[in-house]
Amino acid sequence: MGKLQIELPPEISEGEARLLLAFKLYELGRLSLGQAARLAGYSKRAFMELLGRYGVPVIAYPPEELQEEIEG
Numbered sequence: 001m002g003k004l005q006i007e008l009p010p011e012i013s014e015g016e017a018r019l020l021l022a023f024k025l026y027e028l029g030r031l032s033l034g035q036a037a038r039l040a041g042y043s044k045r046a047f048m049e050l051l052g053r054y055g056v057p058v059i060a061y062p063p064e065e066l067q068e069e070i071e072g
Helices: 014-027 033-040 044-053 063-071
Strands: none
């Protein structure tokens, strides 16, 4: 695993930065749910709850796939 070292403004904690990075990488499909949860320092269940709280979809279906599932 690579390492990244950045200087954060005083109002942003390391934990918050990790969480937000994990959210975005998960949302973009660059990390799996488990990988993102580990990066953020949470269990999968807790990370899923946080995703919902921050308005990030846990499961993101493209509209076409969602329609196919509904019509099933």
